[in-house]
Amino acid sequence: MSINTVETIDAQVKVRHVLASVSDKSGLETFIPGLVAACPEVKIFSTGGTYARIKEILGADAGERLQAVSDYTGQPETQGGLVKTLDFKIYLGLLTETYNDAHQGDLKRTAAVPIDMVVVNLYPFKQTIAQAGVTVEGARGQIDIGGPCMIRAAAKNFIRVAPVVDPRDYPRILDELSADGGQTSLERRFRLAQKAFAHTPPTTTARLPIILAVRRRPWRPTAIGFRMGEAR
Numbered sequence: 001m002s003i004n005t006v007e008t009i010d011a012q013v014k015v016r017h018v019l020a021s022v023s024d025k026s027g028l029e030t031f032i033p034g035l036v037a038a039c040p041e042v043k044i045f046s047t048g049g050t051y052a053r054i055k056e057i058l059g060a061d062a063g064e065r066l067q068a069v070s071d072y073t074g075q076p077e078t079q080g081g082l083v084k085t086l087d088f089k090i091y092l093g094l095l096t097e098t099y100n101d102a103h104q105g106d107l108k109r110t111a112a113v114p115i116d117m118v119v120v121n122l123y124p125f126k127q128t129i130a131q132a133g134v135t136v137e138g139a140r141g142q143i144d145i146g147g148p149c150m151i152r153a154a155a156k157n158f159i160r161v162a163p164v165v166d167p168r169d170y171p172r173i174l175d176e177l178s179a180d181g182g183q184t185s186l187e188r189r190f191r192l193a194q195k196a197f198a199h200t201p202p203t204t205t206a207r208l209p210i211i212l213a214v215r216r217r218p219w220r221p222t223a224i225g226f227r228m229g230e231a232r
Contacts, residue, residue, distance in 0.1 A: 008099040009159040012183040013116055015039045017093065019069075019150065020046045020119040025053050027167035031119075031174065032057045036065060038177035045069050045115075047077065086146050094118065094153040098160055117162040117184070118154035122147045122199070148200045158193035159186070165199040 018035065022028070032054055036042060046054050047069045055062045070076045073087040093115035096103035107114065154163035162184045164173060169192065176188055 004097065004100065006097055006099075006159060009186070010098060011186045012180060013160055013162075013189070014041075014181075014183050015116045015162070015177065016041050016043065017113050017115045018042060018044045018117045018119060019090070019094075019115050020044055020054060021048070021050050021069075021147065021150070022119060022121045023147075024121050024167060025050065027170045028053055029057055031167070031170040034170075034174040035177070036061065038174060039182035042182070043067065043113075045072050086149065090115070090150070091153055094150065094161060095157050096160075097157070115154075115161060117164060118150050119164045120147050120150050120154075121165050121167075122151075151196045151200055155193040155196035158189040160189075162189045163192050163196035165192075165196050169195070 015035075016039070028050075032044070035044075036058070042065065044054060044066050045068075046066060051066070051068055054066055058065055069087075069090070073089050075087055089110055089112040092103075092106055092110060092112045096107055096114055098104075098114070106112070151163055151165055154161040162173070164170075173184075173188070176185065177183070
């Protein structure tokens, strides 16, 4: 397998396309209007409850600024939101390199767009398993798959993409966007990538107590709260 060696990047990247899917929706009420004000061309792709919250915040501007990920990809969300963002167009938009002709051809071929900022934080798994009486199924449902994938893809491609995982960073990001004509700096993207990579490993570590708890019990589906369906 050959690995791309990037030789040319942009220090400043204009934010035109943002992917937003957050469990912690605090701060969106100021971040989204500030983002639109600083980046007049911005379009936001979003999912589920985040989409509903941003639509509420944008009001009449939602039709122009906001699009459901399912409408963008052409693939509806699965029941319960199990699969929302795990789609080729999404990851093409996250991982493409600006000066890679093959990548740009892929974007054109699939009618995809480069995603310049990802605003994502994870399901509250650690908080869930800390609750008294939590079931294995309740904990299992809070294991985030798409979130860590988006965060790591964006952080890997910090040479172009800004990965935002902490609502406390919203004010600093808006200040920079406002001061720099809706652009992110390479230094800011690198700092955000450092935080993004630090944000994902604990989710793996936090699963261990649940896995150990399951292993201590007799291995019968009913012992951990399941009933058996008929084979299909």
